[in-house]
Amino acid sequence: MKNVAGEVLLRTACPLDCPDACSLEVTLTLGRITKVDAAPVDELSNPLTDGWICKKVKHHAARVYSPERIMSPLIRVGKKGAGEFRQATWDEALDLIAEKIKAAATSHGIDSVLPYLYNSSSPKLEANYLMPHLFARLGAPEILHTICAATYGAAWEQVFGEMLSIDTLDVAEAKLVVVWGANPAVSGTHLLPLLAKVQKSGGKLVVVDPRITGTASRADLHLAIQPGTDVVLAYALANELVRTGKAATQFLDEHTTGSKEFLAAATKYSLEDASRICGVSLDLIRELADLMSTVKPAVLRMGYGPERNRNGGSSVLAVLGLWVVAGNFGTPGSGILASTSDGFLVDVKAPWPKDIERVSRRELNMNHVARVLRGDTGAWPVPAKVFIIQGANPAVTAVDQVGMLAGLAREEVFTVVHDQVMTDTAKYADVVLPATTHFEVHDVVGSYGSYSAQVIQPIIDRVGESLTNNEFAAALAPRLGFSVDEFNADPKIIAERIASQKSQPVQFRKPGTTVQFRDTWPSFESKRAQLFAGQSELPLPKFREATNEYPLVLLSPATSHTINSMFADTDPPRVAIFMNQQDVIARELGGATRVRVHNDKASLEIDLVVDTTMRPGVCAIPKGLWLRATNQGVTANAFASDELNDLASGACFNDARVEVTAV
Numbered sequence: 001m002k003n004v005a006g007e008v009l010l011r012t013a014c015p016l017d018c019p020d021a022c023s024l025e026v027t028l029t030l031g032r033i034t035k036v037d038a039a040p041v042d043e044l045s046n047p048l049t050d051g052w053i054c055k056k057v058k059h060h061a062a063r064v065y066s067p068e069r070i071m072s073p074l075i076r077v078g079k080k081g082a083g084e085f086r087q088a089t090w091d092e093a094l095d096l097i098a099e100k101i102k103a104a105a106t107s108h109g110i111d112s113v114l115p116y117l118y119n120s121s122s123p124k125l126e127a128n129y130l131m132p133h134l135f136a137r138l139g140a141p142e143i144l145h146t147i148c149a150a151t152y153g154a155a156w157e158q159v160f161g162e163m164l165s166i167d168t169l170d171v172a173e174a175k176l177v178v179v180w181g182a183n184p185a186v187s188g189t190h191l192l193p194l195l196a197k198v199q200k201s202g203g204k205l206v207v208v209d210p211r212i213t214g215t216a217s218r219a220d221l222h223l224a225i226q227p228g229t230d231v232v233l234a235y236a237l238a239n240e241l242v243r244t245g246k247a248a249t250q251f252l253d254e255h256t257t258g259s260k261e262f263l264a265a266a267t268k269y270s271l272e273d274a275s276r277i278c279g280v281s282l283d284l285i286r287e288l289a290d291l292m293s294t295v296k297p298a299v300l301r302m303g304y305g306p307e308r309n310r311n312g313g314s315s316v317l318a319v320l321g322l323w324v325v326a327g328n329f330g331t332p333g334s335g336i337l338a339s340t341s342d343g344f345l346v347d348v349k350a351p352w353p354k355d356i357e358r359v360s361r362r363e364l365n366m367n368h369v370a371r372v373l374r375g376d377t378g379a380w381p382v383p384a385k386v387f388i389i390q391g392a393n394p395a396v397t398a399v400d401q402v403g404m405l406a407g408l409a410r411e412e413v414f415t416v417v418h419d420q421v422m423t424d425t426a427k428y429a430d431v432v433l434p435a436t437t438h439f440e441v442h443d444v445v446g447s448y449g450s451y452s453a454q455v456i457q458p459i460i461d462r463v464g465e466s467l468t469n470n471e472f473a474a475a476l477a478p479r480l481g482f483s484v485d486e487f488n489a490d491p492k493i494i495a496e497r498i499a500s501q502k503s504q505p506v507q508f509r510k511p512g513t514t515v516q517f518r519d520t521w522p523s524f525e526s527k528r529a530q531l532f533a534g535q536s537e538l539p540l541p542k543f544r545e546a547t548n549e550y551p552l553v554l555l556s557p558a559t560s561h562t563i564n565s566m567f568a569d570t571d572p573p574r575v576a577i578f579m580n581q582q583d584v585i586a587r588e589l590g591g592a593t594r595v596r597v598h599n600d601k602a603s604l605e606i607d608l609v610v611d612t613t614m615r616p617g618v619c620a621i622p623k624g625l626w627l628r629a630t631n632q633g634v635t636a637n638a639f640a641s642d643e644l645n646d647l648a649s650g651a652c653f654n655d656a657r658v659e660v661t662a663v
Contacts, residue, residue, distance in 0.1 A: 006029075007027050007028065007029050007034070008027070008028040008029075009025055009026070009027055009028075010025070010026050010028060010459040011023070011024070011025055011026075011039050011044065012024050012026055012438070012439065012456045012457075012459055013046070013445040013454035013456050014053070014057055014438075014445065015121060015122060015123040015124075015126075015438050015443070015445045015446075015456075016056075016057065016121040016563050016566065017120040017121045017563050017564055017566075018054075018187060018188060018449070018563060019168070019187075019188040019191075019339075019340075019447065019448050019449025019450070020046075020048055020049065020188055020189070020190045020447070020449050020450070021046055021048075021445055021446065021447030021448075021449065021450060021452060021454070022038060022039075022046060022048075022049040022053045022054075022057065022190075023038065023039035023044070023045035023046045023049045023454060024036060024037070024038065024039055024053065024057070025037050025038065025039040025040065026439065026459055028459065028460065031460060031461060032065070032460070033060075033061040033064055033065075033439065033459075033460060034061070035061075036053075036057055036058055036059075036060050036061060037053060037058065038050075038051050038052050038053045043506070044506060045506065046447065046450055046452045046454060046506060046507075047169065047450075047452075047506075047507070047511075048168060048169065048190045048447075048449065048450040048452070049190065050190065050193065054189050054560070055560065056560070056561065056562070056563060056567055056571075059567070059570065059571060060437075060567075062570040062571070063420065063421065063437070063566070063567060063569070063570050064437050064439060064460075064463065065463070066421050066569065066570060068421040068422045068569060069420060069421055069434075069463060069464065070419065070420065070421060070422060070426070070432055070433070070434040070435070070464065070466070071434060071463070071464030071465065071466075072087050072088070072089075072434060072464055072465045073087070073088045073089060073090050073092070073093035073431065073432070073433050073434065073465065074086065074087060074088060074093075074431070074432040074433075075088045075092070075093065075096070075430070075431055076429065076430045076431070076432075080408065080409045080410075080411065080415075080427075080428045080430075081405075081408070081409055081427055081428050082427065083422065083426075083427035085432060088431075090433075090465065090467070090475065093431050093433060094475050094476055094479055095479065096431060097388075097416055097431060097476060097479075098476060098479035098480055100385070100386050100414045101113055101138075101386050101480060102480065103385075104385035104386045104414075105138075107385075108382045108383060108385055109382050110138055110139050110140050110141075111140075111141055111362050111380070111381060111382050112382045112383060112384060112385040112386065113135075113138070113140045113141075113385065113386040113388070114140070114141060114143060114364065114369065114372065114373075114384055114386065114387050114388070115131075115132075115135040115140055115141070115142075115143065115388045115390075116143055116366075116369065116387065116388065116389040116390070116392055116394065117131055117132060117135070117143070117388075117390050117391065117392075118145065118147075118390070118391045118392035119390060119391030119392070119469065120148075120391065120564065121391065121563060121564070121566060122391050122438070122469065123438055123441065123443030123444060123445050123446075123456060124344070124346065124348040124443060124444045124445070124446050124453075125348050125442075125443045125444060125470065125494060125497070125498070126391075126438075126441060126443055126468060126469045126470065127348075127391070127469070128348045128349055129348060129349065129350050129469075129470050129473075129494075130350055130469070130470040130473035130474055130477075130487055130489055131390060131469050131470065131472065131473040132349075132350075133349070133350035133352075133473070133487075134473045134476065134477050134480075134482070134487065136358070136359070136361065137359070137477075137482060138359075138480065139359035139360070139361055140361065141361060141362045141363065141364045142361050142362075142363050142364070143363075143364050143365075143366050143369060144363055144364065144365055144366055144649075145366055146365050146366045146367055146644075146648060146649050146650050146651065147366045147367060147397070147398070147399070147650075147651050148304060148650075148651065149304055149307075149339070150648040150649070150650050151307040151312045151313050151316060151645055151647050151648045151650035152302075152304055152307045152316050152338075152339075153339070153648070154313065154647050154648035155307075155313055155316035155317045155320060155647060156316075156320065156338055156339075158317065158530060158533050158536055158538075158647075159317065159320045159321065159324070159522075159529055159530055159531065160320075160522045160523070160529055160530075161522045161523030161524050161530075162342060162523035163516060163520050163521055163522045163523060164340070164342055164343055164514055164516070164520040165335075165336065165337055165338040165339060165340045165342075165343075165514070166299065166334075166335040166336065166337050166514055166515070166516060167340070167450070167451055167509065167511050167512070167513075167514045168190070168191060168194065168337060168340070168449050168450055169194070169450070169511040170299075170332055170333060170335075170511055170512060170514070170515075171191065171194045171195070171198065171299050171301070171333070171337060172194045172197045172198060172333075173297065173332045173333030174198050174203060174297055174298060174299040174333040174334065175198070175201075175202070175203040175204070175295050175296060175297060175298065175333065176198075176203060176204050176206070176291055176292070176295040176296070176297075176298035176299070177195055177198055177203065177204075177205050177206070177298070177299045177300075177301060178206045178207075178208065178288075178292075178298070178299070178300050178301070179195075179205070179206070179207045179208070179209075179215055179219075179301045179303070180207075180208040180209075180230070180300060180301070180302045180303065180306065180319055181208065181209060181230065181302060181303040181304070181305030181306040181315075182209075182215070182301055182302065182303020182304070182305065183209065183213040183214060183215050183216075183303070183305075183557065183558065184215055184301075185213060185214025185215045185218075185560075186213075186214060186557075186558050186559055186560045187558045188449055190449070191301070191449075192215070192218075195215075195218065196218075199218075199220070203295075204220045204221065204291055204295060205218060205219045205220050205221075206219060206220065206221045206222070206223070206288055206291065207219040207221075207222045207223070208222075208223045208225060208230070208233070209222070209223075209224065209225075209305065210224055210225060210226065210227050210553075210555065210614075210615050210618050211224065211555070211557065211613050211614055211615065211618070211620065212224065212612070212613035212614075213557075213613070214560075216613075217613075221284065221287055221288060221291070222284075223278075223280050223284050223285065223288060224279075224280065224615040225278040225279065225280050226277070226278055226279040226553070226615075226617065226618070227309055227553050227555065227618060227654045227655075228309040228310060228311050228315075228546060228553075228654065228655065229274075229277050229278040229279075229311075229543070230306040230311070230315035230318065230319060231311050231314040231315045231317075231318040231319075231541045231542070231543045232269050232273065232274050232277045232278055232543050233274045233278050233280070233285070234315070234318035234319045234321065234322040234541070235265065235266040235268065235269045235274075235318055235322075235541065235543075236266070236269040236270060236271050236273060236274035236285070237271075237274075237285070237288065237289050237292065237322055238262070238263065238266040238318075238321065238322045238325040239263070239266040239267055239269060239270065240270075240271055240289045241289065241292065241293060241325055241326060242263055242266070242325070244289075244293065246289075246292075246293035246326075247263075247325050247326070247327075248325065248326060248327020248328075250327075251324075251327035251329070251330075252324070252325065252327070255324075255329075255517060255527075255528050255529060256324060256528050256529045256530070256531055257526060257528050257529075257530050257531070257532070258530055258531040258532025258533070259324075259325070259531050259532075260532075261531070261532035261539075261540060262321050262325075262531035262532055262540060263325070265540045265541065265542075271285050271286060271289065277543075279615070279616075279617070292326050292328075293326070296328070296331075296334070297328065297331050297332065297333035297334035298326070298328040298333075298334055299328070299333065299334060299335060299336070299337055300319070300320075300323045300328070300335075300336045300337065301336075301337040302316065302319055302320070302336065302337075302338065305654065306319065307645065307650055308645075308650070308651060308652060308653045308654040308655075309645060309652050309653075309654045309655045310544050310546070310643070310645055310646065310652055310655050311541075311542075311543060311544055311645070311646060312645035312646060312647065312650050312652070313538045313541075313645055313646040313647020313648065313650070314538065314541035314542050314543065314544075314646055314647070315541070316647075317538065317540070317541045317647070318541035320336065321531050321541070323336055324529050324531060329515075329516045329517040329518075330515065330516070330517045330518050331515065331518075332512055332515055334515070334516070335515065335516040335517075336516065339448040339449075340447060340448055340449060340450060340451050341446065341447075341448045343451045343508050343509060343514075344446045344447075344453060344508070345453070345508055346444055346446075346453060346498070348444065350486075353486060362381075364380070365644070365649050366398075367398070367399050367400075367642050367644060367649070367650075367651050368642055369394070369398070369404070369407070370398065370400050370403040370404040370406070370407045370642065371403070371407075371642070372384050372407075373387060373404070373406075373407025373408065373410060373413055374403060374406055374407045374410065375410070375412075383412065384407075384412075384413050385412070385413065385414060386413070386414050386415075386416070387408075387413050387414070387415045387416070388415075388416045388418075389415070389416065389417045389418070389419075389425060389429075390417075390418045390419075390435075390469060390472075391418075391419075391435075391469070392425070393419075393423040393424060393425045393564070393565045394408075394425055395408060395423070395424035395425040395427075395428065395627065396423070396424050396425070396565040396568075396624065396625070396626055396627065396635060396637070397564055397565055397624070397637070398637060399637060399640045399641065399642045399651050399652070399653060400601070400637075400640065400641055400642040401602070401634055401635065401637040401638040401640070402601055402602055402634065402638050403642065405428075405634075408425065408428035409428060414430050414431075415428060415429045415430050415431075416429060416430065416431045416432075416433065417429040417431075417432050417433070418432075418433040418434075418435050418469070418472055419432070419433075419435050420434070420435045420436070420437055420466070421569060423565070423569075423626075424626055424627045424628075433467070433472060434463075434464050434465055434466040434467070435466055435467070435468070435469070435472075436462060436463075436466045436467065436468050437463070437466075438456065439458070439459050439460050440458050440459075440460060440461070440462050440463065440466065440468075441456070441458060441468050442456070442457055442458065442491050442494045442495050442498065443455075443456050443494070443498070444456070444498050450507075451507055451508040451509040451514070452506050452507050452508065453506070453508065454506060455498055457495075458491075468489065470489035470494065471489045473487055473489065474487040474488060474489035536647075537646075537647060538646050538647045542646070544646070546655065546657070548599075548655070548657035549657075550599050550657035550658050550659050551617070551657070551659060552579075552583065552617060552618065552619050552657065552658050552659065552660060553617060553618045553619070553654065553655075553656070553657060554597070554619055554620065554621065554636060554639050554640075554656040554657065554658045555618060555619070555620040555621075555653075555654055555656075556620065556621055556622065556623040556635075556636035556637065556640075556653055556654075556656070557620055557622065557623055558623050558624070559573040559622045559623065559624070560573075561573040561622075561624075562622070562623065562624035563624075564623075564624055565624040565625075565626065566624070567624075568624045568625055568626050568629070569626060572622075572624075572625060572626070572629055573622040573624070573625070574607075574609070574622065575606065575607065575622075575625060575629045575630065576606060576607035576608065576609045576621070577595065577597055577606050577607070577608055577609070577619055577620070577621050577660065578609045578611035578613075578614055578619060578620045578621075579608065579609070579610060579611060579614060579619045579660065580610075580611065580612075580614040580615060580616045580617075580618070580619075581610050581612065582616045583614075583616055583617065583619065583660070584608070584610050587660060587661065587662075588662070589608060589660070589661075589662055592608050592662050592663070593607060593608060594606065594607060594608065594663045595607075595608045595660050595661065595662060595663060596660070596661050596662070596663050597619075597621070597639070597658050597659075597660050598658060598659060598660075598661070599639050599656075599657060599658045599659065601638060601639055601641065602632075602634050602638035602639055603632065604630055604632050604634055604635075604638065605630075605631060605632065605663055606621070606630060608660075619658070619660065621635065621636035622636070623636065636656070637653070637656075639656040639657075639658050640652065640653045640655070640656040641655070641656075643655070
């Protein structure tokens with residue numbers, strides 16, 4: 001803490017859903033946040049932060065003190081979705097919630113109680129401690145986080161098991177970096193200076209992405225592939241490495257199983273096939289093949305974009321397999337930059353009581369929750385009666401948005417939302433509860449972009465009557481028959497739980513100590529990467545053509561304004577559809593400023609922006625817009641179906657297909 005001209009400067013860290021987990025310095029004036037910036041670069045800060053942060057977090061105080069901040073418990077008095085509530089006490093709200101849960105469990109069984117706990121922007125204990133424990137103790141269904149990263153994670157586990165990602169800080173030592181389906185210019189911005197170092201030292205940056213993103217605009221080579229065709233490009237490149245004698249045959253022999261099956265499948269696709277199917281110049285693909293075979297060491301940074309379509313699992317498996325075929329491992333500046341979450345060493349789960357057997361729980365795919373809320377035939381064995389949402393805004397973020405809104409509107413489902421501000425989802429709730437921000441809690445901030453962990457403490461007093469996730473669970477548990485001792489959310493208890501972390505360094509692993517196939521290995525008994533998995537639901541990558549009759553692929557990319565839907569209430573991105581000039585001309589929209597976007601699920605009137613960064617056949621509406629951003633009360637996710645991809649049943653946001661016509 002420092003005092004500067006009457007102001008107080010305090011240290012904390014950012015837990016929001018971004019890889020970087022920045023170290024923060026917050027300025028308080030009379031106990032109120034007046035500035036958020038990067039913490040000084042020292043031994044207490046995450047070295048990845050490097051003294052600067054994104055503009056989103058710089059303006060975080062606007063959300064903390066938003067006029068839409070929920071200040072007290074609220075109980076609905078109007079129609080669902082109208083946002084009409086009366087003020088209540090915590091005791092009244094908790095008694096009502098407990099009564100509804102017990103009644104639902106008695107009349108329809110505990111499977112009628114659905115806990116939608118996402119909390120991707122929460123610190124570690126807030127996300128993983130008492131609230132998940134409470135619903136596990138109840139035996140309520142577990143809603144699987146298949147909406148994002150599940151497919152990527154399943155593919156990684158299939159190929160490498162528990163092998164760790166390389167350290168982001170080691171990317172600077174590469175001579176070639178291939179960023180495939182990621183845009184760190186808006187998500188994970190601290191990778192950009194490392195990429196610039198690579199290029200400044202004579203290295204090359206390649207980006208594979210359907211758009212000329214902020215990252216692609218910096219690249220030495222950009223392949224703007226058709227969404228959903230990543231598997232073809234990866235297979236064709238692997239096949240080309242073998243054909244030209246550039247595959248790492250010794251590495252494959254010593255460090256893989258299933259390479260023969262993988263390469264046999266790859267022979268189906270030549271570079272010419274990839275050019276035709278992916279919609280990319282053959283010369284560009286040949287240039288990438290040449291770079292991969294001649295420039296070492298090389299790093300692959302693969303994002304989550306490729307998983308979000310019908311071929312999601314196949315795409316991730318194929319790209320990971322390609323890097324194995326190239327043998328880009330074993331030296332500093334080589335390997336695959338993935339999630340570093342497996343390096344987090346602090347136990348943040350509540351201990352299970354001794355002598356109590358764990359209850360078997362039914363699992364529900366997060367992408368199909370709307371089906372259950374609506375009561376679709378065969379969607380779930382019992383009707384949904386209680387829906388408890390924490391750390392999520394599914395009215396905006398879920399696939400099949402129209403279906404989700406229909407489910408949220410049902411009077412038969414008693415809905416509880418615990419959140420910081422009055423989100424679109426909260427307006428449909430029967431009870432709305434005020435939640436803390438990370439500026440108000442004791443916790444640990446982990447990272448999925450660096451091997452770091454940071455202890456945080458409250459730096460401001462509670463806003464309104466907000467409670468932490470753990471305090472909500474602790475207050476509800478005794479009303480459901482559990483002991484106060486088991487569900488103890490006292491800040492002192494939380495502080496003691498994380499005290500051991502204080503004696504540990506910020507970094508779990510030093511840069512240069514996480515070289516794949518040297519310091520960390522595939523976790524299978526053979527320590528070999530597995531390119532063919534006979535027992536998997538997807539033993540080998542497989543390409544499936546799109547079958548939707550609508551001609552344009554609609555993407556919903558992240559922007560520099562939002563994290564998921566967070567901050568779209570205070571600083572939303574441009575509300576428009578972005579289209580390539582060729583597609584605009586083909587539809588005679590040259591003079592249009594407003595257009596109608598539609599498919600068989602939804603229709604939306606929105607501004608048109610002619611955008612040279614879009615490839616033909618692809619358009620985009622920004623991710624995370626709130627419903628009020630459009631006159632029709634729907635956003636990009638209204639056009640995405642709840643169909644599942646080919647591994648781990650992930651979401652298919654990028655398979656949304658639309659037509660665009662004049663208004």
